[in-house]
Amino acid sequence: MDFFALILQLILDASASWIRMFIALGISIVISIAVGIYAAVSPRAERVILPVVDILQTVPILAFFPFALYIFVVFLPGFIGINAAVIFLIVTSMVWNIIFGVYESIKTLPKEFLELSDLYQFDRMERLKSIYIPAALPRIVEQSILSWSIGLFYLVTSEIFSIGISQDQVRWGIGVAFATLVYQGASQYVTAIVVFICFVVATRFLFFRPLEKYSVRYMRQQARVPQPAQGYERTVIGWVSRNISRAPSVLTSNRILKGRKHVSHLPTPKTRHDLRMLYYAGLAAIMLLLIYVFATNRMLLELESVVFPAIIASFVRIWFAFAVMLAIAIPLSVYLIFMSRQSSKYMIVFQIAASIPATILLPAIAVTLKSGELVAFAVFLLSGIWYVIFSVMASTRTLPQSVFEVKKIFGVKGRSAWSNIYIKAIVPGLITGAVTGIAAEWNASIVAEYFTNASGNLVSSVGTGLGKVLDLSLVTCKSGASCWTAQYGLPALSGSQGLMLMGVALLNLVVMIILINTLVWKRMYRKVSKIYMG
Amino acid sequence: MNMITLEKVSFLFENTKLEIMDSISFVARKGEFVCIVGPSGCGKSTLLRIIAGLIPPSSGRVLFANHEITEPNRKISFVFQDFALLPWLTNVENVKIGLSRSDISDEAKDKKASELLDRFGLSGFEDYYPNALSGGMKQRVGIARSVASDPQVLLMDEPFSSLDELTATSLRSDIVYMLENKNISVNSVIMVTHNVEEAVELADKVIVLSDKPSHVKKIINISGERPRDKRSGQFAAYMDEIYAALAKDIEQ
Ligand SMILES: Nc1ncnc2c1ncn2[C@@H]1O[C@H](COP(=O)(O)OP(=O)(O)OP(=O)(O)O)[C@@H](O)[C@H]1O
Ligand SMILES: [Mg+2]
Numbered sequence: 001m002d003f004f005a006l007i008l009q010l011i012l013d014a015s016a017s018w019i020r021m022f023i024a025l026g027i028s029i030v031i032s033i034a035v036g037i038y039a040a041v042s043p044r045a046e047r048v049i050l051p052v053v054d055i056l057q058t059v060p061i062l063a064f065f066p067f068a069l070y071i072f073v074v075f076l077p078g079f080i081g082i083n084a085a086v087i088f089l090i091v092t093s094m095v096w097n098i099i100f101g102v103y104e105s106i107k108t109l110p111k112e113f114l115e116l117s118d119l120y121q122f123d124r125m126e127r128l129k130s131i132y133i134p135a136a137l138p139r140i141v142e143q144s145i146l147s148w149s150i151g152l153f154y155l156v157t158s159e160i161f162s163i164g165i166s167q168d169q170v171r172w173g174i175g176v177a178f179a180t181l182v183y184q185g186a187s188q189y190v191t192a193i194v195v196f197i198c199f200v201v202a203t204r205f206l207f208f209r210p211l212e213k214y215s216v217r218y219m220r221q222q223a224r225v226p227q228p229a230q231g232y233e234r235t236v237i238g239w240v241s242r243n244i245s246r247a248p249s250v251l252t253s254n255r256i257l258k259g260r261k262h263v264s265h266l267p268t269p270k271t272r273h274d275l276r277m278l279y280y281a282g283l284a285a286i287m288l289l290l291i292y293v294f295a296t297n298r299m300l301l302e303l304e305s306v307v308f309p310a311i312i313a314s315f316v317r318i319w320f321a322f323a324v325m326l327a328i329a330i331p332l333s334v335y336l337i338f339m340s341r342q343s344s345k346y347m348i349v350f351q352i353a354a355s356i357p358a359t360i361l362l363p364a365i366a367v368t369l370k371s372g373e374l375v376a377f378a379v380f381l382l383s384g385i386w387y388v389i390f391s392v393m394a395s396t397r398t399l400p401q402s403v404f405e406v407k408k409i410f411g412v413k414g415r416s417a418w419s420n421i422y423i424k425a426i427v428p429g430l431i432t433g434a435v436t437g438i439a440a441e442w443n444a445s446i447v448a449e450y451f452t453n454a455s456g457n458l459v460s461s462v463g464t465g466l467g468k469v470l471d472l473s474l475v476t477c478k479s480g481a482s483c484w485t486a487q488y489g490l491p492a493l494s495g496s497q498g499l500m501l502m503g504v505a506l507l508n509l510v511v512m513i514i515l516i517n518t519l520v521w522k523r524m525y526r527k528v529s530k531i532y533m534g
Numbered sequence: 535m536n537m538i539t540l541e542k543v544s545f546l547f548e549n550t551k552l553e554i555m556d557s558i559s560f561v562a563r564k565g566e567f568v569c570i571v572g573p574s575g576c577g578k579s580t581l582l583r584i585i586a587g588l589i590p591p592s593s594g595r596v597l598f599a600n601h602e603i604t605e606p607n608r609k610i611s612f613v614f615q616d617f618a619l620l621p622w623l624t625n626v627e628n629v630k631i632g633l634s635r636s637d638i639s640d641e642a643k644d645k646k647a648s649e650l651l652d653r654f655g656l657s658g659f660e661d662y663y664p665n666a667l668s669g670g671m672k673q674r675v676g677i678a679r680s681v682a683s684d685p686q687v688l689l690m691d692e693p694f695s696s697l698d699e700l701t702a703t704s705l706r707s708d709i710v711y712m713l714e715n716k717n718i719s720v721n722s723v724i725m726v727t728h729n730v731e732e733a734v735e736l737a738d739k740v741i742v743l744s745d746k747p748s749h750v751k752k753i754i755n756i757s758g759e760r761p762r763d764k765r766s767g768q769f770a771a772y773m774d775e776i777y778a779a780l781a782k783d784i785e786q
Contacts, residue, residue, distance in 0.1 A: 402618035405588055408605075409612045410683070411635040420631060424622035531663045532621045 006188060009177070010195040016172035017155055018199060020083065024090035024151060025144060031095050032140070036102025037132055050103075057096035058435065059513055060442035063466070065089055065158050066474035067502055079171070086158050086173075093154040094147035101139035109135050141215040145208050149355030152200070153383070153440065157359045161447050161471075174199075175360075179453065182363035193360060200355055283518065290511070299497075303504045306488055307469060311508050314449065314466040317373075318441045321380035325388050325437060326430075333392040333429075334422045337399070346393070354390040358382030359447060366451045372462040379448035384437030391436065395429030427528055435521055442509070446470055464488070466505060473502040535599075537687055537722040538562040538585060538610075542594035544747075545580060553747040554580055557594065560741055560750060562687070567713055568724045569733035571776060572743030578726040579615075581743075582689050585724065586612050598687065608635045611685035615692040617676045619664040625651060625675050626660040632682030650678040654708070670701030677705070681712065684719035688712075691726045706736060710760050730780075734772045735762055742779040752779040 039049040065085070072085035113135070117127050159175025174196050181188040294300045336346055362379055369375045406412070407421055445467030451459045462468060472487060475498075493501065539561045546553040554577040562568045570578050584591050587606045596603045598610060611632070619628045629647035636643065648660055654674040664672055673693060680688060688709070694702035712720045727733055733740045734756060742752040756772055763769060 400616070400618070402614050402616060403620065405583070405612070405614070406618050406620065406631065408588055409586060410631050410633075410679070411606065411608065412631055413634065416634055420623060420627065421620065424620070427622065531665065 003191075006191060007195070010174070010192055013172055013177040013192075014174045014195055014199045017159065017174040018203070020087050020173075021090060021148070021151055021155055024087050024094060025148065027087070027091050028094040028098055028147060029140060029144065031091070032098035032102050033133065033136070036099045036136065037106055037128075039099070040103045040106035049099075053096055053099055055514065056092075058439060058517055059510055060439050060445075061089065061092045062154055062157060062443035062446055063470055063509055064092075064506060065161060065446060066470050067506065069162065070474060070499070070502075082162060086155065086162070089158050090151045090154050094144075094151045098140060098143045098147055101143035102136045105136040105139040106132055137215040141208070141211050145204075145212075145351075148203070148208070149351075152355055153357035153359065153443065156357045157444065157447055160359060160362060178360050179363050182367055183453070189364060196360060197352075197356060201352060204352060204355075280518075283514070287511070290507075299500070300504065303497075303501050304508075306464075306501070307466070307505045307508050310464045310469045310505070311466045311512060313462070313464050314442075314445055315512070317376055317449075317462070317465065318380055318438060318445070321377055321441060322384060322434070322438055324381060325385045329385060329388040329392065329433070330423070330426070330430075333389055333396075333426060334418075337393065337396045337426075338404075338417075338422055350386065350390045350393055354386035358386075359444060362447055362451065363453075366460045370460065372449070372460045375451065375460045376445075376448045376462050376465070379444050380441045383440045383444040383448075387437040387440055388430070388433035391433035392426045392429035395432065396425055399425060428532065431521065431524055431528065442466075442513075461487075466509060469505050470502060473498045473505065535564045536561045536597070537564050537566070537599065538724065539597040540585070540594070541597070543581070543584060543591045543596060544593045545577065545584060545589075546592050546747075555743075556747040556749050558743075558748070558750055559594075560739075560753060562722045562724050562739075564721050565713070566722055566738045567710070567736050568722070568739045568741060569737035570724065570726045570741045570743065571728065571730060571733055571780065572748060573745045573780065574728070576743050576746045576748040578743065579691050582612075582691050582724065582726055586610055586689050608683045609685050610687045610689065611680040611683065613673075613676055613680045613688065613690040613693045615695060617664070617669075617672045619672055619675055619679075621664055624661050624663055625656065625667070628664065628675055629679045629682055632679035636683060647678075647682065650682055651675070654678045668701075669697050670705065673697060673701075673705060674708075677708070681718070681720060686719055686721050688720050688723045689725075690723065692728065693725065694732070695728065702732075706732070707761070710736065714760075730773055730776050731764065733776065734769055735764065736760065740772075740776055742776060751782075754779070 035049060035053075039046045068088060069082070069085045072088065073081040075081065076084055109131070113131055117131055122130065155173075156175040156178070159173040160179050162176075174192070177192050178189070178196075181192050294304055358379060361382060362375075365378050366375050369378060403421065403425065407417065412421060445465060447467070449462045449465035449467035450471040451461070453459050468487075473493075540559050542557045542559055543555065544553075544557050545555045558581065560568070570581065572578055580589070583589050585596050585603070587596075587603045587610070590604070598607060603610070619625075620631070623631070626644065626647045629650050630643050633643045633646060638646070648657075651657060651660055654677065656671060656674055656678070659667065659671070664675060667675070677693075690709075694705060697705070709723060712718045713723050725736070737756055740754045740756060741750055742754065743749070744751045754772065754775055758768065
C-alpha cells in the first residue's frame, strides 16, 4: 500500500478514536462535577455516593463490555450502538477518579471560602462558577490526565474486541487498524504504533500541558520556588499524607476518614469499628444467600461449574504475572529513585509509557507467540507493569529530602538501606500500583485470553479463563453458536442461556473483587496508613 | 581545640545561580555551644548541611578537628527540624539507624538503641511507630538517634521550633547536659535558631548572619554559667545586642 495512503488512513483512524475519547472525557467531567460536588456538600449523598463509586472503580469494567455491547446493540442498532457502547465504556473507566478529585478538592476547601460566599449571598450558579469549579480545576485536570491513559486502554481494547463480532465492528478506529494491519506486515503495524504514540504525546503536550498550566496558574509561584529541605511540603508527614491521599479508590472509604479537617460528622474510631463489623456481616450474609441460590438451582450450578474453574485459572494467571511485575518493578524503581536519583527525569517517560495501552501490541503478540498461555501472560504483564512502576515513582517523587539526608548522615547502606528505607518507602506506591495494575490485568483478560482476528477466526486462546468465558458467552448470545461444545464440551447453549452465563461470570468476578478488596487491600491499607500517618 | 572550623565558605546554587553565602568563617571550639541566627532564607539550613558534609561548599572549606569534611562523618551528627524520623520504622529501629556505621552486632545495636530511648525517657515506646508520639517525644527519638554513634559534634537545625515551650525547655537542658557532661561524647554543638532568647540562654557564642548573600555580621560571645537568669539585665543586654545586629540588616 502506498505509504501516504497508509498514514492518511491511520490519521483518520486515530482521529476517530480520539473523537470518542474527547466525547467520553467531556461527559466524564460533567458527571464528575455534578456528582463530586453533590457528594462533597451533602452529607447524606456522600454516604451513598462514596461507597458506590468506590466499588465501581475497582470492578474491572471492561469485563462488562461484552454485556454492554449486547445491550447497546440491541437497542441502538448499527453505527450508533457500537460507538455508544465504546464511549459508554470509556466513560466508565474515566469518571471515577475525576469524581474523587472533585470531591476531595471541595471537601478540603477552607471553610472561609464558603463563608465568604454566604456573606455575599452567592446564588448556586455564582458559587459554582467562582468557587467550586476553580477550586476543583487543578484536580480535575490532574485526574483527567490519569483518566485519559486509562481510557486509551479501554478504547483500544474495546475496539479490538469489537472486531471479533464482525457485524458490530467499529469501522474507524486505531484499535481496528492495529488488528488489521498486523496481517499486512511488520512495517505497517509499526507505522500504526508510531502514529498512535504521536497522538498520545501530542495530546499530552498540546492539550493537557496548557490545561495544566492554566489550572494551576494561581499556584504557580508556590509550586515553582525550589523548596528548601523543610516546611510542610517537605516533611515526612506531609509526604505521607499527600501520598496516601493519592491511594486508589478501594482505599477511599478509609482515606476520607483520615486526616480531613472539617468532616466532623464522620464516625469516630469506635463506631468505625462497628461499621466495619456491620459491613463484614452484610457481606457474609450476601455470600450465604448467593451460595444458597446457586446450590438449589441446577442450571446455575451447571454454569458455575464452568465459571468457577475459569475464574480460578484467570486468577492464577493474573497473580503470577503480578508477581513477575513486582520482581521487575521493585528493583527498577528503587534504582531510579534512590540510586540514580533521576526519577523526575523519567517521570514523563513513564507517564507516557503508562498511557500507551499494552493491548496495541496484542495483535502482534498473538500472532508471534502462538501459545495461548504465553500470549495471555505477555498481555497481562504489559498491561499492569506500568501502573506499578508509575505509581511507585509518583508516590516517592515527593519523598522528603530529609529521608535522603538521614540515609547519608547516618551512613545507611546495603541490606539495611533496602530493608529500612527503599522497600518501606515504596510501600504506599506499591499498594496503589497493585490495585490499579491488577485491575488493568482483569480488564485485559477479555482480549488476552481469547483473541479473534478481523475475520472472526480464533488466533489464540487459553484452556479456560474468565475472559474467555465472557467472550464466548457474547458470541452465544448473538447467534446461539455452539462454540461451547467445541471449547468446553458442553451442549450448545441458547442465546438466553449464554446471557445467563455471562451474568454468572460477572457475578463471580464482582464477588471476587469485593472479597480481595476487603480481605487484602483494605487491610493492608489500614495497616500502612496507621503506621505512616498515625 | 577547634572542633569545627569554617574557612571562607561560599555557596551558590548551581541551578538558580543564586548566591547564598559569601565567605563565612568562624570556629566552634571544644566545649562550645554555638548558635547561628539570621534573617529567614539567608542560608542557615544550607550552611549547616555544608558543615555536615551533605553538600559541598562552592568555595572555601570546613574542617573537623584538622581534617577537611567532604562527606558525612560519624563524629558529626544532625538533628532535624522536622525530626525526619522514618515513619515506617519503629522508634527503636529509628534509633538503630543512627548506628548504621557501627560495627557492633545487631543485638548490641538493639540493646544500645533501647538504652538510649530509656535515657531520653521513652522506655516502653520502643516498638511504637513515631506517629504514635507527640512532637516532643518524636524529637527525643531524633536526638537519641543523633547521639547513638557517640558523635563529637551535634548540628541542630531549629530543633525546637515546632515544639511547645515547656517541651522545648526540657529538651534544651538535655542538650546542655550532654555538652557539659564529660562522659558523653558530644563536646560541641552548633544550633541554628530564629529564637534570640533561646540563643542567649544556651550559646557561648552567637553568630549573626546578614541577609543573602550572607556573611558573618557579628559574633557575640556570651559568658555566664547555664542555666542563665532570663530576667537579669545582662541577659536583656545580650538580647538587645543581637536584635540590633539583626535589625540593621532589615533597615538597609
Ligand atoms: N535546592 C535549592 N535550589 C535553589 N535554591 C535553594 C535550594 N534550597 C534552598 N534554596 C534557597 O536558598 C536560600 C537559603 O535557604 P535556607 O533553607 O538555607 O535558608 P534558611 O536561612 O535556613 O531559611 P529559614 O529561616 O526559612 O529556615 C533560600 O533563599 C532558598 O530559597
Ligand atoms: Mg532553615
